[in-house]
Amino acid sequence: MTDVALTPDTLDVEFRKRTEAPAPDFPGVHTLGVVEYGPRPAGPSLTHRGVELTVPMAAAEADGFAEVWTTTRPVRTGYHRGIHYAYDGEHLFCAGRLPAARSYARQTEEAYTALLELAGELGYHSLFRMWNFIGRINEDNAERLEIYRDFCLGRATAFEKSRYPLRRLSAATGIGALGEGISFCALSAKSGSCTPLENPRQIAAYHYPPRYGPKSPSFARATHVRHTAAATGTGTGTAEDAPPPLDTPTHDRLYVSGTASIVGHASVHAGRIEEQVRTTLDNIAGVIGDANAAAHGLAHGYRLTDLYRAKVYVRHAGHLDAVRRLCAEAFAPEAEIAYLNVDICRSDLLVEIEGIAR
Numbered sequence: 001m002t003d004v005a006l007t008p009d010t011l012d013v014e015f016r017k018r019t020e021a022p023a024p025d026f027p028g029v030h031t032l033g034v035v036e037y038g039p040r041p042a043g044p045s046l047t048h049r050g051v052e053l054t055v056p057m058a059a060a061e062a063d064g065f066a067e068v069w070t071t072t073r074p075v076r077t078g079y080h081r082g083i084h085y086a087y088d089g090e091h092l093f094c095a096g097r098l099p100a101a102r103s104y105a106r107q108t109e110e111a112y113t114a115l116l117e118l119a120g121e122l123g124y125h126s127l128f129r130m131w132n133f134i135g136r137i138n139e140d141n142a143e144r145l146e147i148y149r150d151f152c153l154g155r156a157t158a159f160e161k162s163r164y165p166l167r168r169l170s171a172a173t174g175i176g177a178l179g180e181g182i183s184f185c186a187l188s189a190k191s192g193s194c195t196p197l198e199n200p201r202q203i204a205a206y207h208y209p210p211r212y213g214p215k216s217p218s219f220a221r222a223t224h225v226r227h228t229a230a231a232t233g234t235g236t237g238t239a240e241d242a243p244p245p246l247d248t249p250t251h252d253r254l255y256v257s258g259t260a261s262i263v264g265h266a267s268v269h270a271g272r273i274e275e276q277v278r279t280t281l282d283n284i285a286g287v288i289g290d291a292n293a294a295a296h297g298l299a300h301g302y303r304l305t306d307l308y309r310a311k312v313y314v315r316h317a318g319h320l321d322a323v324r325r326l327c328a329e330a331f332a333p334e335a336e337i338a339y340l341n342v343d344i345c346r347s348d349l350l351v352e353i354e355g356i357a358r
């Protein structure tokens, strides 16, 4: 197994400019899914790049960017009750789009029920990351319920009816998008082991009090994943069902949820961008740090400089420069960081940051 260190990681993600020609196909590297951040919604659809989804968001960069999920295992695709999916025998990438509606709870419940059902039927039981891009997130639906709360109601109902334990919920992002409707995508693992993490400084989102909406948001602060690599370590595995051999190489990632300036359950530093960024970074550092990692049974923790990918959502374009400066100070120079100008799920929040540590 001496070649293992030279093998690309089983599941990885990189950011590319949308205007760039697609990277040449490397032998043994396949694309599971592509999330493009562009001006208008599109997809999801199935292509030679797995599932492609375009999320309507004003990227700070003129042409937006694409988030490309690659795998060393061959990919197959499919469609099930509104969900387009791609899978490699170890990872499942699902995506869907809910059209503009008077209210979103019912559609959201149906979509998450379908997603959980699909993942279960295919044997990808460990959901480890979800993203929800919500149009008009801080505006009311036709029944005068804020659309974010409307969405949370449907999502929580789906997990409840699927008898999904709260303590198994995964990392997530819930964030504003342009236009109307909701785009979503999620990743699940088959044999990789997943550990959800909470933040001692914050109340679990799924225990937020009812003042924030009829049902609490269904997510954990982070998911640690020990990914199972290609069975042979050379990328020649197949998408067939086969248990990984005992000496299968693994690699670890810590997927950090969208994180904001929330302490306990309350938003703090209303109207103050620098303080909100600092509190958000402190929250992330606390979740991923050694003490919290040990409290969740992990061998070691991470630091902000271990985040090799991050997405930074900023409500006001005028705050972008300040946010960039603070993030550049906190993250490693080689980290890929994307900035997006969108609304945040609570109207008093100005910034939300997510990332992946390795």
Ligand code: 3EB
Pocket: 132, 172, 173, 174, 175, 205, 217, 218, 219, 257, 258, 259, 260, 262, 345
């Ligand atoms: C928070 O901590 C900020 O509803 O899926 C962050 C990450 C937030 C995910 C979601 C919401 C979600 O409550 C907002």
